[in-house]
Amino acid sequence: MTTSHTPMIDIRDVSKSFILHNQGSALIPVMEGATLAVSPGECVGLVGASGAGKSTLMRLIYGNYLAASGQILIGGLDVASAEPRQILELRRSTLGYVSQFLRVVPRVATLDVVAEPLLAVGTPLEAARDRAATLLAQLNIPERLWSLSPTTFSGGEQQRVNIARGFAYDYPAMLLDEPTASLDAQNRATVLGLIAQAKARGAAIIGIFHDEAAREQVCDRFVDVSAFAPRAAA
Amino acid sequence: MTPLLHVNSVAKRYGAHIGCLDVSFDLYPGEVMGIVGESGSGKSTLLNCLAGHLEPDEGQVVFDTRQNGPQDTVTMSEPERRLLSRTDWAFVHQHARDGLRMSVSAGGNIGERLMAVGDRHYGRIRAAAVDWLDRVEIAEDRVDDRPTAFSGGMQQRLQIARNLVTGPRLVFMDEPTGGLDVSVQARLLDLLRGLVREMGLSAIIVTHDLAVVRLLADRLMVMKSGHVVETGLTDQVLDDPQHAYTQLLVSSVLQV
Numbered sequence: 001m002t003t004s005h006t007p008m009i010d011i012r013d014v015s016k017s018f019i020l021h022n023q024g025s026a027l028i029p030v031m032e033g034a035t036l037a038v039s040p041g042e043c044v045g046l047v048g049a050s051g052a053g054k055s056t057l058m059r060l061i062y063g064n065y066l067a068a069s070g071q072i073l074i075g076g077l078d079v080a081s082a083e084p085r086q087i088l089e090l091r092r093s094t095l096g097y098v099s100q101f102l103r104v105v106p107r108v109a110t111l112d113v114v115a116e117p118l119l120a121v122g123t124p125l126e127a128a129r130d131r132a133a134t135l136l137a138q139l140n141i142p143e144r145l146w147s148l149s150p151t152t153f154s155g156g157e158q159q160r161v162n163i164a165r166g167f168a169y170d171y172p173a174m175l176l177d178e179p180t181a182s183l184d185a186q187n188r189a190t191v192l193g194l195i196a197q198a199k200a201r202g203a204a205i206i207g208i209f210h211d212e213a214a215r216e217q218v219c220d221r222f223v224d225v226s227a228f229a230p231r232a233a234a
Numbered sequence: 235m236t237p238l239l240h241v242n243s244v245a246k247r248y249g250a251h252i253g254c255l256d257v258s259f260d261l262y263p264g265e266v267m268g269i270v271g272e273s274g275s276g277k278s279t280l281l282n283c284l285a286g287h288l289e290p291d292e293g294q295v296v297f298d299t300r301q302n303g304p305q306d307t308v309t310m311s312e313p314e315r316r317l318l319s320r321t322d323w324a325f326v327h328q329h330a331r332d333g334l335r336m337s338v339s340a341g342g343n344i345g346e347r348l349m350a351v352g353d354r355h356y357g358r359i360r361a362a363a364v365d366w367l368d369r370v371e372i373a374e375d376r377v378d379d380r381p382t383a384f385s386g387g388m389q390q391r392l393q394i395a396r397n398l399v400t401g402p403r404l405v406f407m408d409e410p411t412g413g414l415d416v417s418v419q420a421r422l423l424d425l426l427r428g429l430v431r432e433m434g435l436s437a438i439i440v441t442h443d444l445a446v447v448r449l450l451a452d453r454l455m456v457m458k459s460g461h462v463v464e465t466g467l468t469d470q471v472l473d474d475p476q477h478a479y480t481q482l483l484v485s486s487v488l489q490v
Contacts, residue, residue: 105427
């Protein structure tokens, strides 16, 4: 797919600081002038030392952190100034996020955890479960576990359930936080395949990969977030 | 899109004491909003003002009715408001005993609300009662038992069934999982989430339990001393709280 001229994700001059009211109102600037655009079908890798702000930037894009200034345009919606219901709709239909941690309601079966993003956009139950089953099988989650809640699974299994859930629905924009960390070779190859498929269908992707080989394989270019570090306070 | 509920500058005072002040928000169809804050922050007062249990001193509570579109429920007539609370609204109390009739069978508790909106066909009412017991995971053979014979968690699920049988569009919940042990809470949360999605319900949930709102609520309103100090997406408010009180609230939660 050729990349179009309109970026799917367009971040302009975003800054972020935390004010800790209960610790002497300390003001901690963590990001300044973050600017980055990702076109459909493109995968951009965020790089930079630990603590440089890779995850912070991902959270800002997802609307999980509130930007202090700047614009975060996803499919034309400015996450930095949007209403909660607009962001919720964006997360349902446009912007997916595979975080490092699985957070689910206890007791819900794994198959339904994975199918949920599809149900949220109105996919019929059977079709959603079929897709969920395909992904779980691809990621080597044994079928006998599908009816159980993933809360009791091992860390690696939870991570794969999380990935299956993140890829169940074809989001036009995706954020991937360490999707291949601690996976064995086979599962890692599966995940890289899912990312390649998502790119091929035109998804704009921003990812954090500590795994260098994986990074080189799926990313089209890299952005060093150290460049967005706030200038040292004078 | 028309908001299902439009709340404008609602205030309630108890003499010189402020119950809640200057509360405004819009709730859209399908949205679940959590109201959090410590005891005495005014969250229950607000909920009761919204649900028509208390008359606010100031402000409008405009509900988008099925027949006549947006209507101010504060100024509408008492019969109109009562009809709303039997049809389009539901109220889940913290103590199931406040929302159930303890001397009437489980089936009767569910059927009563159907009869209140004009259903008279016994077979149909009983079938609906059994269906709802099943949906809230109470065995069919308990349909003729009184709620006094039920555990706390079952009573709460029965109260939810009684409330949802008439297909309301807006559910008010006051600490729906309070007083239940954690395994029962998880089950109830799962049930509520499923019902909210299947029925396209909007809900306003008052609670002091941040874990409950993280799982159930799309949006959050944080109250302190009768004032709204912060609003936003649930995960944003919990992960990046802006107000000093919210920061204190979030950092005070014990980690397990």
